[in-house]
Amino acid sequence: MFEARLAQGALLKKVVEAIKDLIEDANFDCNSSGFSLQAMDSSHVSLVALSLRADGFEHYRCDRNVSMGMKLASLSKILKCANGDDAITMKSEDNGDTITFMFESPEQERLSEFDLKLMDIDSEHLGIPDNEYDATVKLPAAEFQRIVKDLSTIGDTVEISVTKDAVKFGTTGDIGNANIMCRQNKAADKPDESTEIDINEAVSLTFALRYLNSFAKATPLSTHAVLKLSKELPILVEYHIPEVGRLAFYLAPKIED
């Protein structure tokens, strides 16, 4: 059987809220090392990769590898019934056709159980190469969210250019154009506000803003978003979930035909 208890149930709520508009349904894969998901959006332009480590759970048991297909909209409906401070336990019997979500309030005076029907989902599993990236930018997650939101009001795509000291986000649209530059800033007294750039080579790539806006829904999970870029490769946008794992998004670049 599979059984996993997350004391900070809010994390699971936030993860599902971050991905439910991007992917319709997905297989959640559980094995002894943890709980993970890999899924492409419906237009196959981006990829979501979630991994929650077994040791990030308060209790974790997985007797055999299971893949549980769920509709994200349904999962979201159920998780919305959990309070932000509830602990969430997921349970499923081997070969079962449902997964049970149990919500416990902090004082354990309220206990609720919701069963979600599992579904068979055919999904293509992609092999993500372990790339060395040309540039890595770690910036406050809220800042990244604001940048992609603001630029979306002007254009549809963003050119992200990283140099040694700064990262520049630029867009062009019918009404004009916009550029936002963030300088490296390793403020030791305010680590949550730091912007750090690690670069092997200057890089400049163009991406559809619609997807980056969708990725930014993961903002509540982490203080920082980490962007990893290499010439003519998908961007990796990572949100580290402290002590538990990470939620990562890959987006194919726009490339001149």
Add this chain to the structure above:
Amino acid sequence: GSGQRSIASFFGAG
């Protein structure tokens, strides 16, 4: 113009 490629064209089936 700039084309949008699929993510699968970068990451092969694994």
